[in-house]
Amino acid sequence: MRIYNFEDTTAEVNTDEMFMREALRLAQKAFEEDEVPIGAIIVAQNKIIGRGYNLTERLNDVTAHAEMQAFTAAANFLGGKYLKDCTLYVTVEPCVMCAGASYWTQVSRIVYGAKDEKRGYTTVAPHAMHPKTQIFGGILEEECGALMRSFFRAKR
Amino acid sequence: MRIYNFEDTTAEVNTDEMFMREALRLAQKAFEEDEVPIGAIIVAQNKIIGRGYNLTERLNDVTAHAEMQAFTAAANFLGGKYLKDCTLYVTVEPCVMCAGASYWTQVSRIVYGAKDEKRGYTTVAPHAMHPKTQIFGGILEEECGALMRSFFRAKR
Numbered sequence: 001m002r003i004y005n006f007e008d009t010t011a012e013v014n015t016d017e018m019f020m021r022e023a024l025r026l027a028q029k030a031f032e033e034d035e036v037p038i039g040a041i042i043v044a045q046n047k048i049i050g051r052g053y054n055l056t057e058r059l060n061d062v063t064a065h066a067e068m069q070a071f072t073a074a075a076n077f078l079g080g081k082y083l084k085d086c087t088l089y090v091t092v093e094p095c096v097m098c099a100g101a102s103y104w105t106q107v108s109r110i111v112y113g114a115k116d117e118k119r120g121y122t123t124v125a126p127h128a129m130h131p132k133t134q135i136f137g138g139i140l141e142e143e144c145g146a147l148m149r150s151f152f153r154a155k156r
Numbered sequence: 157m158r159i160y161n162f163e164d165t166t167a168e169v170n171t172d173e174m175f176m177r178e179a180l181r182l183a184q185k186a187f188e189e190d191e192v193p194i195g196a197i198i199v200a201q202n203k204i205i206g207r208g209y210n211l212t213e214r215l216n217d218v219t220a221h222a223e224m225q226a227f228t229a230a231a232n233f234l235g236g237k238y239l240k241d242c243t244l245y246v247t248v249e250p251c252v253m254c255a256g257a258s259y260w261t262q263v264s265r266i267v268y269g270a271k272d273e274k275r276g277y278t279t280v281a282p283h284a285m286h287p288k289t290q291i292f293g294g295i296l297e298e299e300c301g302a303l304m305r306s307f308f309r310a311k312r
Contacts (some may be wrong), residue, residue, distance in 0.1 A: 056237060061237055062229055062231070071218070097256025099256070128252045
């Protein structure tokens with residue numbers, strides 16, 4: 001039983017890493033477009049149904065975060081506005097706005113990479129998420145964080 | 157001096173009521189389209205530069221709140237993504253998502269109508285707003301709240 005659980009957990013971690021790599025690829029795209037490098041995808045039944053990366057500069061719109069675009073894309077794909085059986089993968093811990101949006105989508109699960117100590121929802125608004133949403137941080141944390149650090153280092 | 161201040165305050169309240177009436181007109185539009193009846197406008201130098209009303213049903217998108225659309229419209233109008241010298245008028249207290257978006261816009265002032273005891277940001281995430289944003293609630297509270305109550309009564 002113990003081994004079974006262990007294998008099961010490993011499989012899930014690998015799937016999470018695989019999907020987080022896709023979110024990272026989108027974050028890299030943001031980086032190349034001189035946007036704060038954050039990427040996000042929505043997964044349902046192991047299929048990617050929504051993608052987004054930060055476009056606040058290009059769209060001249062502070063609401064154009066990676067998660068917001070991924071939510072809208074996934075809802076369009078599903079033809080329904082709730083994401084109850086979906087997972088959001090995002091390279092950086094969601095901000096308050098995106099946590100508040102997650103609440104409305106009722107997304108089942110959120111997996112994020114690097115922590116955002118300053119503007120992450122856990123610091124500013126720890127009760128922002130839906131109580132039924134399961135949240136896991138730290139997947140590919142080092143890579144997700146390194147991309148952010150390298151972006152802001154270049155800006156200084 | 158006292159009289160001058162008094163007159164000044166009255167004038168501001170009247171301006172706030174005037175703009176809130178426009179937000180209410182948009183909320184009424186939402187009501188007629190069978191959307192949760194919330195309306196919002198952004199005002200800069202006494203001019204309306206952005207409008208929005210709740211379209212979550214029509215757009216099939218939980219992020220399509222009145223405030224989010226007004227923010228995007230105002231940023232488009234200004235050609236800049238910050239709303240530092242602007243006021244947001246919204247018929248109902250912003251939710252956590254919209255409060256988080258307000259933070260990013262750095263909007264100077266928020267005037268809302270009715271309180272949202274359940275999902276308003278003051279209940280769920282009191283630190284979500286930008287510390288420099290001045291916030292006033294209760295303008296045309298009765299009318300803004302009555303529209304909401306009448307919508308949800310009809311839904312039951």
